[in-house]
Amino acid sequence: MRRDIFQAIADPTRRAIITLIALQAMTPNAIADNFNITRQAVSKHLRVLTECELVKQEQQGREIYYSLEIEKMKEIDRWLDQLRKIWESQFNRLDQVLSTMKKQKK
Amino acid sequence: MKNNLLFDFTVDKAAKTVFITREFDANLDLVWDAFTKAEFLDQWNAPAPFTAKTKAMDFRVGGRRFYAMISPEGNERWAIQRYTSISPKTNFKMFNAFADKDENPELPGSEWDYTFSEQNGPDGHPVTKVNITIYNESLARMEKMIEMGFTEGFKMIMHNLENLLASLSQK
Numbered sequence: 675m676r677r678d679i680f681q682a683i684a685d686p687t688r689r690a691i692i693t694l695i696a697l698q699a700m701t702p703n704a705i706a707d708n709f710n711i712t713r714q715a716v717s718k719h720l721r722v723l724t725e726c727e728l729v730k731q732e733q734q735g736r737e738i739y740y741s742l743e744i745e746k747m748k749e750i751d752r753w754l755d756q757l758r759k760i761w762e763s764q765f766n767r768l769d770q771v772l773s774t775m776k777k778q779k780k
Numbered sequence: 781m782k783n784n785l786l787f788d789f790t791v792d793k794a795a796k797t798v799f800i801t802r803e804f805d806a807n808l809d810l811v812w813d814a815f816t817k818a819e820f821l822d823q824w825n826a827p828a829p830f831t832a833k834t835k836a837m838d839f840r841v842g843g844r845r846f847y848a849m850i851s852p853e854g855n856e857r858w859a860i861q862r863y864t865s866i867s868p869k870t871n872f873k874m875f876n877a878f879a880d881k882d883e884n885p886e887l888p889g890s891e892w893d894y895t896f897s898e899q900n901g902p903d904g905h906p907v908t909k910v911n912i913t914i915y916n917e918s919l920a921r922m923e924k925m926i927e928m929g930f931t932e933g934f935k936m937i938m939h940n941l942e943n944l945l946a947s948l949s950q951k
Contacts, residue, residue, distance in 0.1 A: 757798075758789045760827045765787065765802050767824035771814055772806040779810075 687711065688719050692742065695729065699741035786909070800912040808898035811908040812869045815894060818845065826850075841866050845874075846883055860885050861892075871895045888917035 788801040818834035826832035837845040848856040865873040877889030901907035
């Protein structure tokens with residue numbers, strides 16, 4: 675089943691985990707040390723984040739390190755910029771429409 | 781002058797909501813008309829190079845606007861906006877859903893909330909501020925809403941939208 679990404683980041687603990695591993699790659703145990711929840715609960719959150727491809731795993735010796743998919747940041751910026759441009763484009767048109775409406779009223 | 785007008789745009793991924801604030805260099809009466817009358821909406825309510833064409837509009841609670849976004853190639857993408865609440869010259873809410881040309885809605889849709897307020901601009905002319913919030917029930921819907929305004933090249937990015945939105949929370 676493909677997960678809804680909003681589901682992944684709607685959870686406050688998962689958002690906190692994201693914030694943590696944005697700074698450095700961490701093992702599940704190191705992540706768990708930052709929360710008052712069980713190691714199992716952390717593993718569950720990490721599984722959700724992994725399924726959403728929000729985080730990647732790297733094996734180093736006997737430990738698995740979790741880190742963020744940083745490269746996606748640039749794509750996000752582009753996407754947001756496009757969405758913003760949709761609105762800018764419409765509003766610029768509306769500025770002209772309003773200007774015309776004003777003249778007609780006079 | 782236009783540069784002094786506020787334009788604020790934020791996306792709250794977790795809440796599936798887009799927030800937009802824009803000021804317009806016109807009084808409330810004009811801005812309200814521009815947002816609620818088909819003759820004016822069709823002049824601006826589509827991102828270039830698309831144009832908007834309203835087929836039917838009945839601006840009252842329970843009424844609807846049935847309109848199309850038309851691409852330069854002439855492709856039509858239809859949508860229905862059903863008005864759920866109207867406080868004249870202050871606020872209106874609507875439910876927006878894409879549709880086929882026979883007005884069959886494709887659910888889920890999105891909920892739109894528009895709030896209008898007039899203020900005095902720095903040069904004494906009235907400035908009208910419009911706050912828009914758009915709540916999308918589903919990510920797929922949000923994807924589609926965005927795709928609607930775009931050219932083929934941008935659709936490629938849309939395929940990765942789920943990942944992109946996810947990573948937004950890193951900011």
